[in-house]
Amino acid sequence: MSSFKLTFFSLSLLFLASCGSGNQKPSSLFSIVLEGNTNKINQGTTIGVSIKNIKNKDIEKVTYVMDGEELPISDGKINFSVPKLGNKVLKANITYEGTTVEVTKKLKVLASKAPEIYTYTILNEYPHDTGAYTQGLEFHNDTLYEGTGKKGRSFLRKFDYKTGKVYQQVDLDKTYFGEGITILNDKIYQLTWRSGVGFIYDLKDMKKLDNFQYGESREGWGLTNDGTKLYKSDGTEKIWILNPDTMEEEDHIEIASNKSLFADTNELEYVDGKIYANVYQKPGVMIIDAKSGAIEGVVNFGGLSDKVTKTENWIDTDNVLNGIAYHPTRKTFFVTGKDWDKLFEVQIEKK
Template identity: 55%
Template sequence: MNFIKFFILNGLLLFFMSCGGEKDPAKMFSLQLKKNGKSYIATDTIRPFVKNKKELAVEDLTFTLAGQELQSVDEGWVLNAEKLGVQKLTAHFLSDGKPLEVSRDIKILAPASPQLYTYTIINEFPHDITSFTQGLEFYRDTLYESTGSGGGAKSYVRKINYKTGEVLQQVNLEPQYFGEGITLLNDRLYQLTWQHNVGFIYDASSLERLDKFQYGKSREGWGMCNDGKHLYKSDGTERIWLLNPETLTEEDHIQIVTNKSIFNKANELEYVNGKIYANVWQKESMMIIDAKSGAIEGVVNLGGLREKVAQHPKLDVLNGIAYHPERKTFFITGKNWDKLFEITLQKKE
């Protein structure tokens, strides 16, 4: 019996040695940065190098950032980052004729602080005081709204005459779902739910439910918008996800970044001319985010609107952004607000 155990143990040892006994050559190297900083901006020139303790040869050295090859300038490499946030820097090289690579994460911040904006109220319209607003969007001059089930009310999607507040059509969600953001594209309405990892697809005209979809890498369902090609989805983290509207797969993401830090409070979303306007969760403000890089280029102070609505025990935070492309104005409301405000934005001097 002892001989058999000895034979088996030695056989297993030989097997593991043959599979993994030889060290991974890439582990002999590490990627370092001269004048190593805590963060960089998109146009910085960095000076990375490959370090190894055994002084092994490093040849044909190149670098990529998030898969894009960097340009060599003098003794450095220009980041030229298209996307901000935490990105992967990778060194590619040959050592002893073997192609190897080593990586590390670096943080890339926005090049400038956000521009401050204020607002002017153009109109005030009636809004259902019982609506716990989560999503708001215009589609062919009709205002669509989705709500969560706050305060014991049901979650629903509805079409509204924004001038009168009249409900034109409404579809309720099943009681277990907490409704979140919506967006409309190609005659379809897409709706998120908060923590059930599922979204719904409706016909934009009839509000007939056509299908549902599961979330992939994103954590929860918060806000939605679209640029005519992709859906954008916030999930309570620093990421805004880009979804294919046909497959609903999360094909890419951007990270929300200022010139000082990475930010994670984007809630309700609206896309306008290459920018994502995002309600800041639990705040009376709105971010203006570059949809390609993730840089927060502006912050709108929406303080004062909540004081203009009926004050009551169930009154909650500002939430709901809709842009009217013909009027070129924004419509803003909140959870259990009795008013819908039409505003324009101005840079603060």
């Protein structure tokens, strides 16, 4: 090799080496270390945090951020009193040698305590249509509204819950599998399962006003509202918060117990800051804090299906508990199931 080529080759190596040292990834310099090397933290827990300084750089300052808010550090510890639970990213902004880099660590923030156990007392039993594969159930005044599923027999109806008499019904096109419903501002909102579309109806005459498309949410499962915003479940651990005017998914909460995140929230009902959620294919209802996503209670409705007349086409994993509606005047809950012949009025109470 000529001396010119050797010199050029040597210079090239030096150039590449200098470029590499100036563009090292933050992860090659630093990493976040949590006490016990955990990646699960209960809300409100105080836990030690440090920076692993891989290259022994001279660190001048470190700040920690989660969900856009700085987390104060005291004696090398952070208190994770964050307002919302779920999958999180802890960011550390590290200033060293006149520059600042960001490193991250994925973790889960879970509920601070285990859910309380609730039971129920049956107050009344009413007739329910065995052709109604219940997906959504909600009261407006003293009238019960119901949305049902299954392609070819999905509909939206309003009826007298005491007698089962149907006042009005709108059938969905056979291509749609109907899902949850809710009523807000004189409009009825209805989801479909996997079609990525929902419908908006006029409350007075049930005439369809508009369609809406889903955003990031995966599917349409349950739907409820707090008087201002809509809450939509999609079969994941997330419940999406929608603007009823634009139908945009503006935010979400993630559902968590003190042990893990929880998916499969189905039919929803909002009452006094809590979301009551049917658990898909289970005889239970979760009581969820609508702001944090914490599962605060679980209602065990086991045994309720034994009071239902099972037809020859009954399938235990299909004809399950689903549908929960709160009657604000009576201050009781009404629950039923998919193709059940009974609607139960119950009082929910701590066990």
